[in-house]
Structures are given as C-alpha cells and as structure tokens.
Amino acid sequence: MLFGGFLAVPVFGVLLILVSKSGRQALMIMLAAALGGALLSGILAAQVAQAGVIEVAGGLFRADHFSAWHMIILAIVAFLPSSVYAYTYFEGGKGIDLGYAKRFGMLWLGAFAAMSTALLSGNIGIMWVAIEASTLFTAFLIFRQGNAASLEAMWKYIIMCSVGVAFAFIGTLLMAAAGQQAGLEGGDSLLLQKIYLVRGALKPSLALTAFIFILVGYGTKAGLAPMHNWLPDAHSQAPGPVSAMFSGFLLNAALYCILRFLPLFSPSDGGASVLQGGEAGSMLAGAALANSKAQIILMGFALLSLVISSAFIFFQKDAKRMLAYCSVEHMGIIAFAYALGPVGTIAGLFHTLNHSFAKTAGFFSAGSLGKKLHTNELAGFSGASKRYPLYAIGFAASLLALIGVAPFSVFMSEFMLVSSTVAAQRFLPLAIFLAATSIVFLVMLKHAIAILWKNAPGEEKAVTPDGAPGGMSGNISGSAPGGVPPISEYLVIGLPLAFLLVLGLWMPHGLSDFLTKALDSLWSMK
Amino acid sequence: MLLIVVLITDLTMAANSRLGTCINITAIQGFALGFLPLAIGLEKGMSFELVAIAVIGIALRGILFPYILHRSLLNSGTSRELKPIVGYFLSVAIVLVLIFASLWISIRIDFIAPQLLLLSTVALSTIFAGTFFIVGRRLAIMQILGYILLENGIYCMGLAFVQDIPMIVELGVLFDAIVAVFVMSVATNKIHEEFEHFDIQKLDSLKG
Numbered sequence: 001m002l003f004g005g006f007l008a009v010p011v012f013g014v015l016l017i018l019v020s021k022s023g024r025q026a027l028m029i030m031l032a033a034a035l036g037g038a039l040l041s042g043i044l045a046a047q048v049a050q051a052g053v054i055e056v057a058g059g060l061f062r063a064d065h066f067s068a069w070h071m072i073i074l075a076i077v078a079f080l081p082s083s084v085y086a087y088t089y090f091e092g093g094k095g096i097d098l099g100y101a102k103r104f105g106m107l108w109l110g111a112f113a114a115m116s117t118a119l120l121s122g123n124i125g126i127m128w129v130a131i132e133a134s135t136l137f138t139a140f141l142i143f144r145q146g147n148a149a150s151l152e153a154m155w156k157y158i159i160m161c162s163v164g165v166a167f168a169f170i171g172t173l174l175m176a177a178a179g180q181q182a183g184l185e186g187g188d189s190l191l192l193q194k195i196y197l198v199r200g201a202l203k204p205s206l207a208l209t210a211f212i213f214i215l216v217g218y219g220t221k222a223g224l225a226p227m228h229n230w231l232p233d234a235h236s237q238a239p240g241p242v243s244a245m246f247s248g249f250l251l252n253a254a255l256y257c258i259l260r261f262l263p264l265f266s267p268s269d270g271g272a273s274v275l276q277g278g279e280a281g282s283m284l285a286g287a288a289l290a291n292s293k294a295q296i297i298l299m300g301f302a303l304l305s306l307v308i309s310s311a312f313i314f315f316q317k318d319a320k321r322m323l324a325y326c327s328v329e330h331m332g333i334i335a336f337a338y339a340l341g342p343v344g345t346i347a348g349l350f351h352t353l354n355h356s357f358a359k360t361a362g363f364f365s366a367g368s369l370g371k372k373l374h375t376n377e378l379a380g381f382s383g384a385s386k387r388y389p390l391y392a393i394g395f396a397a398s399l400l401a402l403i404g405v406a407p408f409s410v411f412m413s414e415f416m417l418v419s420s421t422v423a424a425q426r427f428l429p430l431a432i433f434l435a436a437t438s439i440v441f442l443v444m445l446k447h448a449i450a451i452l453w454k455n456a457p458g459e460e461k462a463v464t465p466d467g468a469p470g471g472m473s474g475n476i477s478g479s480a481p482g483g484v485p486p487i488s489e490y491l492v493i494g495l496p497l498a499f500l501l502v503l504g505l506w507m508p509h510g511l512s513d514f515l516t517k518a519l520d521s522l523w524s525m526k
Numbered sequence: 527m528l529l530i531v532v533l534i535t536d537l538t539m540a541a542n543s544r545l546g547t548c549i550n551i552t553a554i555q556g557f558a559l560g561f562l563p564l565a566i567g568l569e570k571g572m573s574f575e576l577v578a579i580a581v582i583g584i585a586l587r588g589i590l591f592p593y594i595l596h597r598s599l600l601n602s603g604t605s606r607e608l609k610p611i612v613g614y615f616l617s618v619a620i621v622l623v624l625i626f627a628s629l630w631i632s633i634r635i636d637f638i639a640p641q642l643l644l645l646s647t648v649a650l651s652t653i654f655a656g657t658f659f660i661v662g663r664r665l666a667i668m669q670i671l672g673y674i675l676l677e678n679g680i681y682c683m684g685l686a687f688v689q690d691i692p693m694i695v696e697l698g699v700l701f702d703a704i705v706a707v708f709v710m711s712v713a714t715n716k717i718h719e720e721f722e723h724f725d726i727q728k729l730d731s732l733k734g
Binding site: 136139143146148149156158166169180186189190 | 689695709732
C-alpha cells in the first residue's frame with residue numbers, strides 16, 4: 001500500500017499536470033504532489049521506526065531504517081523545499097510559458113518517483129532501472145530554451161551518466177552471477193538480502209570486480225572524482241531549483257546504491273554480532289580493524305574527490321560551480337565516512353542530512369541572487385548583502401554551514417567523522433581529509449566575507465575620498481531591488497539553516513536512536 | 527550464427543562513415559539479438575517469458591530505435607561523419623583487437639560454461655566497441671549508436687552470465703534503453719537547432 005503510494009502520487013500528479021490549463025496550475029499540482037510525497041515518507045519512517053523492516057512482493061521492495069532515513073532526506077529535506085522554491089523561482093508560473101511549466105512539473109515528479117523507487121527496492125536490478133530512469137527524467141530539467149551552454153551541459157550529463165550507469169549494470173549482473181555461483185536460484189540472485197545471507201560463499205574476486213563496476217558506475221552519477229566532470233556543468237547551467245535538487249539528493253541517491261553493496265563484503269561471522277552489542281565502545285573496538293577491500297577502494301575514491309574538489313574550489317570564480325564542486329567534496333566526505341565501516345556510519349548518515357539542508361539553502365539563495373544580479377560570478381556577488389539581504393545572508397550562511405563553522409551541525413558531523421577516523425586509526429586518510437577541508441574552509445570563508453561586508457563592484461570606485469555622489473550613482477545603476485521577496489523564500493532559505501543550527505546544538509534522543517538503527521540495518525541487513 | 531551476425535555488425539560499424547548505414551547496421555544487430563532468446567528457448571525449452579522478451583526486443587531494438595534515429599538524422603541534414611577522431615582503418619583494427627581481447631577474457635573467466643564462450647565473447651566485444659564509438663566519434667548520433675551497442679552488449683552479457691533474470695527487471699532495462707535513446711535523439715535535435723551542427727567536439731565552452 002504505502003510503497004504503491006510513492007509511485008501513485010507522482011503518476012497522479014503527472015496526469016493532472018497534463019490536463020492543467022495554466023502554468024500556475026501545473027506548478028501548484030507539482031507542489032501538492034511533492035507535499036504528498038513528503039507526507040508518505042513521514043508515514044513510512046514512522047512505520048519503520050515501529051515495525052522495523054517492511055517488505056512487500058517477496059523482498060522486491062523493502063524499507064528499513066537506512067532507506068527510510070534517506071527517504072526522509074529525499075522527500076522532506078530536499079524535494080519539498082525545492083518544489084516550493086521552484087514555484088517562486090518561476091514566479092508562480094508567470095515567468096514561463098505553459099508548455100515549459102507542464103514539462104518541468106512532469107519531469108520533476110518523474111524524478112521523484114524514480115529516486116524513491118531506487119531507495120525502496122530490495123532488488124538490485126530494479127534499483128538500477130530506477131537510477132537510470134532518474135537520469136533520463138532529470139536530463140531535460142537542465143535545459144533552458146535558447147541557452148546553448150545548458151544544452152552542452154545536458155548532453156554531457158546524459159552521455160556520462162548513461163554510460164556510467166550502464167557500467168553499474170555490468171556490475172549488477174556480475175554480482176548476480178556471483179550470487180548464483182554461491183547457490184542462489186534465478187531471480188533470488190538479484191535480491192540484496194539474499195546475496196547478503198550467502199556473502200561468505202561469494203567468490204571474492206568476482207564480487208570485488210562487480211563492486212568496482214558498481215562503484216565506478218553509480219559513482220559517476222554520485223559525482224565522485226574522477227568521474228565528476230558532468231557535475232559542475234549541469235549544476236551551473238540548470239535553473240536554481242534543479243541544481244538544488246541535484247545536489248540535495250540526486251547525488252545521494254546514487255551514493256546510496258553504492259553503500260548498499262558495502263555490507264556484502266563485511267565478514268560473514270562476528271561482524272554482525274559486534275554491531276548488535278549496541279554499546280559504542282565495543283562497537284568501535286570490534287569493527288575498527290576490519291576493513292574490506294571494497295571499503296579501501298571506496299576510501300580511495302573519497303580521498304580523490306576531496307583533493308580534486310578542493311583544488312577546483314580554490315580557483316573557482318562562478319558561485320554555482322563552486323557549490324557544485326563543494327558537492328563533490330561533500331560526497332567525498334560522506335563516502336569517506338562509510339568507507340571507515342560501521343565506525344563512521346553514524347557520522348555519514350548525519351552528514352548526509354546536514355549536507356542536504358545546507359546545499360539546498362545554498363543553491364536557493366545563489367540561484368535567486370544570480371537571477372537578480374544577472375551574473376553567477378562570485379566577484380559580482382560581493383557586497384550583495386546591502387541590496388538583497390535575504391539571498392546574500394542566506395548564501396553566506398549556507399557557505400559557512402557547508403565549511404563546518406561551529407554552531408552549524410555540519411561541524412558536529414565532521415567532528416564525529418574526525419573522531420571516528422582517529423578511533424579507527426586511519427591517520428593518512430585523516431591527514432588528507434583535514435588538508436582538503438581546510439583549503440575549502442579558507443576559500444569559502446573568504447567568499448562569504450566578501451558577500452557580507454565588501455562593497456559591490458560598482459561601488460568600489462565610488463568610495464574614494466572625492467565624496468558621496470559616486471556611491472549614489474552606483475546604487476541607481478545597480479537596478480532597484482525587485483520588491484520584498486515572498487514569505488515562502490524566507491521559509492525555504494531560513495528553515496534549513498535554522499534546522500542546521502538547532503541540530504548543531506542539540507541532537508534529539510529519537511534522532512540518534514534512529515541513526516543507530518539505520519547503522520544496524522545497513523551493515524547487518526536487519 | 528546469430529552471434530556471428532552481431533560480431534560482423536560491430537566491425538562494419540567501425541568501417542562505415544554513412545550515418546544512415548550505421549543506423550541500419552544497428553537495426554540488423556537488434557534483430558539478431560531479438561532472436562537470441564528464441565534460440566535459447568529452442569535448446570532449453572520455450573517459455574512464455576522468452577517469447578515475450580524476444581518480441582519486445584525485436585520491436586524496440588530492430589524497429590523503433592532505428593526509426594527514431596533516422597528521423598533525427600533527417601532533421602539534421604547531415605549524412606556522414608567526415609572527420610572522426612579515430613580513422614576508419616584504425617577503427618576496424620581496434621575493434622578486431624577488442625574482439626580478441628574479449629575472447630581472451632572469456633576464456634580466463636572460469637565460471638562460464640564452454641557453450642556460452644562465444645556468447646560472452648560477443649557480449650564483451652560489443653560492450654567494448656560501444657564504448658569505443660562513444661569516445662572515438664565526433665557526431666552526437668554516433669555516440670547514441672555507441673550507447674545502443676553498449677546496451678546490446680550488456681544484454682548479451684546478462685544472457686551469458688545470469689540465468690533467469692526476472693521479467694520485470696528485463697523489461698525495466700529495455701524501457702530505460704528506449705527512453706534513453708529517445709531523450710538523446712531529442713537532445714541532438716535541440717543541439718542541431720541551437721548550434722546548426724552536432725559536432726560534440728565543438729561543445730567546449732564549459733570548463734573548470
């Protein structure tokens with residue numbers, strides 16, 4: 001029932017959008033469907049919290065704490081705010097024509113259906129189908145009529161991700177072949193749960209080859225370096241809400257698929273019982289030393305992502321591209337956390353939430369700022385706080401949150417990550433992690449300061465000893481602010497940042513409990 | 527027999543510069559692959575699923591894909607790839623090397639039954655050839671053809687390595703492939719409208 005809802009709501013929404021008569025209607029329907037999806041995922045999480053694993057159709061679809069956690073981030077943290085933002089971004093349908101609004105709404109809901117199917121399937125074949133479908137649905141969201149660069153970005157995105165994800169399918173087939181060798185029959189060899197149960201009997205070389213294909217394939221879509229090339233282009237060219245949704249969850253959905261395969265390489269005896277101990281101390285001691293080859297390879301990609309993204313952020317001049325590379329960095333951080341094994345998992349789970357909060361707020365404000373100022377250049381953003389306080393302060397605050405400034409909860413999850421790396425005694429990765437994040441910290445801090453306190457580029461010359469008149473003319477040429485931003489924009493930019501602040505200061509008991517259970521459900525498939 | 531057809535189509539793709547011919551070659555390959563489940567059915571016993579997959583496969587790979595591509599080719603007015611990144615003679619040589627490499631790999635993989643050796647060789651070489659066309663050709667249409675080859679190869683690989691993939695997964699994969707080809711060809715039309723060409727090499731304004 002509940003699982004059907006995740007498909008039924010978007011499908012119903014798409015049908016309604018087809019018959020909608022105005023752009024405003026289409027966007028309203030899209031908004032309502034997004035709200036429905038958010039409600040459903042809330043119900044799903046509540047049910048999972050009560051009943052544990054929910055399975056239908058013999059494990060074809062399956063929800064546990066781990067997938068419910070991602071489902072909440074998808075529907076409530078990333079998708080709903082992005083839909084609200086899309087509504088205001090297109091000025092409630094006034095800024096666009098009917099055809100575009102319809103197409104946007106349908107593809108948008110299709111992407112939601114595809115991503116939730118990927119999260120909720122227990123069958124690695126369906127998971128693949130859903131991820132590929134999400135690529136196809138989102139491709140045309142990048143494109144804006146009459147914008148050649150967006151077309152180039154879209155083409156890059158389709159080709160790179162389709163081919164990448166095709167490789168993930170090779171990996172999926174190899175994994176199924178390994179499962180059949182280990183004694184699984186027919187369709188069972190595609191069920192993650194069943195493969196997990198026979199993981200001791202999987203042929204190591206074959207399973208590892210499969211994992212490498214899966215990692216490279218889904219990693220392309222998740223934006224792990226060195227397969228990330230499509231990402232900055234797509235993020236910088238797509239309309240604001242689309243970039244927010246890409247960064248806020250599309251990348252995570254692909255990463256989720258990789259993570260699901262990790263436990264297949266955990267030792268088939270002992271590993272799980274250590275997890276059941278529940279007490280943090282024993283868990284750390286037992287699991288810290290056991291690192292499967294799969295985890296080591298994932299760690300390699302994570303570190304490469306950190307290094308490459310920090311280098312590109314250092315030289316970046318475009319605000320949205322900077323945020324995109326920042327996503328590469330954060331995917332690296334999350335992959336890093338899971339590569340540590342169960343020790344780092346809670347940090348990884350928490351960081352996924354924090355990153356989605358901060359990145360959506362960041363893209364919302366950067367998108368609006370770019371639209372108002374007609375530039376995405378970081379240099380053009382400096383001093384914007386005087387003219388567009390909401391967007392500029394929102395952007396600067398989300399930059400601060402993203403680099404892990406203390407009261408925000410990104411600081412907490414990165415701190416957890418560092419302490420678990422120390423506990424796992426992985427000092428070389430830790431050194432690389434710290435070096436890369438500090439570079440990003442300094443560079444983005446500089447940009448945040450420029451936006452908040454520097455003068456706008458036009459005004460800079462004006463503030464000469466000559467006197468005030470120059471400053472006045474700067475203000476006039478800089479086009480009058482387009483009225484007060486609507487209340488919904490205050491909400492979509494302000495609320496995520498508020499959540500980040502609250503979570504940084506106080507972690508509710510229920511939440512940490514849920515995270516611990518999610519850790520269990522990932523690594524021991526309970 | 528069907529498999530030999532697939533191998534030959536890989537090679538002729540490499541040698542051909544006329545885009546229309548290349549599309550027809552993939553159509554032939556699509557037909558050959560479509561009949562493959564039936565051939566398996568003759569050996570192991572026919573089932574409804576095999577027939578259904580064969581029929582749908584032929585309809586999509588043999589008829590619908592080529593139709594979509596021919597249409598976007600007509601829109602563009604281009605008919606041949608003039609300056610490929612890798613020349614035609616070299617392309618044929620590379621594809622030949624890829625076929626032998628796949629044979630070598632298939633022999634090395636120990637869990638493949640001897641009667642499936644040819645199938646897995648064909649699968650791997652088609653995957654390699656598809657990837658090669660994606661990187662080695664300039665025009666968007668050739669990249670789509672490369673992608674179709676890649677998908678075809680993966681489909682063969684599924685037949686060679688995994689028994690009894692559930693129908694729902696099989697259909698999902700086919701459905702994704704068809705939508706992918708559709709989306710890509712719409713994209714090439716847009717690229718053509720916007721740039722008056724679809725030379726992917728010239729799409730290079732986004733950097734850094």
